[in-house]
Amino acid sequence: MESVMILLFFALGLLFGSFFNVVGLRVPKKIPFANDRSRCPNCDHQLAWYDNIPLLSFAIQRGKCRYCRKPISSIYPVVEALTGVLFALSYIQIGLHKELLTALLLVSMLMIILVSDLAYMLIPNKVLLFFLPFLAIMRILESLEPWWSSLVGAIAGVVIIALVIMISRGGMGAGDMKLFGVLGIVLGLQGTLLAFFLSCIIGAIVGLLLIVLKIIDRKQPVPFGPYIVLASLITYFYGDGLIDWYITIL
Template sequence: MELNDFLVDDEFLRTFAIVAIGGLGLLVGSFLNVVIWRVPRGESIVSPPSACPGCADTIQARDNVPVLSWVLLRGRCRACRAPISMRYPLVEAGTGVMFALVYLRVGPSVEVVAYLYLAAIGIALLLIDLDVKRLPNVIVLPAYLVLPVLLAVASAVDGDWSAMLRAAMGGMLLYAFYFGAMVAYPGGMGFGDVKLAGVLGIGLAWMGWGALVVGAFGAFLLGGIFSIGLVLSKRAHRKTGIPFGPWMLAGAAIGIGWGEGIWGAYLSLMQ
């Protein structure tokens, strides 16, 4: 067998892995739709089974295939023909794309599980914060255990604990920074943002200090640009409360994806 045959096989396996991870993301996205709807209302995410809000008819398995079912049903309930929000397939497709991007960034490693978990809860928190302006403890607080455990397993497998130590320090630093901002300006920062900051600091700092700096700065840059745009368009005023969680998560995504490269380029310009 020639070298080119091995390269083709490697490329096929890589493509298969990306597609498989993306498919997993579609399934997770379907579950996230349940989480996004029920958690803010204090409802169980396990039971009862999903049902049409119009006619209360239980959604059958054939009508619960991510994205495809919505397309085949033309965005309507099979039983009563009530419209089904396009948000459902968008969340499913978006989660699939995000999972594939995470795999492309992190690669076939143990820590990819940690970042897929972070991506999943990030999508849920983003939409919940937009909907009800809250970051539920039931999602944020378990991440303080789950994420470090997953990253600790990665450190144990790699035999390198430096990234784990950096992640712990990054989580504490970003938590302290947001806590200080909340104390200094209570109207502009909620304690939910502070708690989320610690989780994001862990995930960002694992990648590197550059990822942490870029991710933290990116949140304020994006949030500031958006707020200024709202004020200039007269859709808000200076004291209007705007959820900051989505911008924290967007900044973290930038930091994890490109933070180290951006930080390296910045440092090179300073030399």
Template sequence: MSPLWSFILFFLIGAVFGSFANVLIYRLPRKLNFVSERSACPHCGKLIAFYDNIPLLSYLFLKGRCRQCQEPISLKYPLVEFGAGLLFVLAFLRFGFSAELFFVIIFGFFLLVLTVIDLEEMIVLDGLLIILAISGLTRLFFHHQLLWWDAGLGLIIGLAFFALVAFFGKVIFKRDAMGGGDIKLAAVLGLWLGWKLMLLNLALTFILAGVLMLLFLAAGIIRRGEETPFVPYMALGALISLLYGETLLEFYLAYIGY
């Protein structure tokens, strides 16, 4: 199969998984069945036909509106499907057909679900963190360059750093600066990344958070003092670290002449 067709195939598979991610994003916080129940319009409650549930294409064909009630369909749905498709392509570009590709896709998929749920509901679901932790531990048997002590140290760094941020934030600002779910996610990310990439992830996370929050403030998307979800920045930093972290570290060390 040519590289182009491989990219197209992985994007389409990713978009299908993105459609499933949308199901999890909507149903998990509401404790709804996500296995046997068919998808329905959140406005009118009518069941969605299979031909109206095709990733990306159905949104375009329906012009962003429910076929039954004509209420607008949230742009979130095609964006999540596109994001999942892009994730699959980037993971394939980086790791090719390998066991690591499989694990990175799992990692990115659940981070995508956690991100959107945090954006919408401001919660981090423990069940998803447990799945990420178990898959991260399983990955250690296949990833010969990531040792158990490396993963354990990464976990400790993530947990300790975010716990300290939460503690000093509480002392200085007299309110919660970091949620418990963020701290637990940081520990799981450290398990996946190991200590070197976890340090890189911490730097990327807070750089991304600082820059993007300033842009959002300037654009009026968020207001000063408003509580904002932090999982999106953590997830983006972690994905960059896992996909391109080794290259970024090599570039940085060469830049400083190490």
């Protein structure tokens, strides 16, 4: 029964991941997605339902559009698979508990942000404003300890990034600041500080590798959102263990 539930959440994540790709790519450009079928970004041909089967369509078509044969961005299957894995992980870690809804909402928001930031270097306000009330309500229903941690975490998230923006004169963006404000509600004060620390470490390591491998230029701007996404997921699922481990080695 347990394996069936894990597979169910993985399949659910695949389906939602496909939708998150659409939302992440269309919302920043104000393209309607509620009643407009998916189209190939290269030839603009309307895609049939069998062109949109998560992972399977990409594999069958060998990563190319069925109509113009131009390559399909690998971000589509990556986000689908990642969402599937994270939905399954949420169930494995939490089980059928109301906190599971918080995890699924957080994963959903972060996957959409991952797509939009990679594509446009933009974290849409509409996405944050959509998820904010739901995450806030869930934190009221399943509060952190102490109860004020979510409020202080949200404030700390905004203030820390605002200071970084002022000191670095644009090293991070307003979208990152707003995102950390929302994350603060979910992660609390300790979690927000840990997520910020991890995002900086991950960003520095990945950025250095990209420069060494000459994938990007030293002065080339890169989206910071993916590092925040990864750091936030690590913090949400494993943050308590990391904090406890750090305290024990001091």
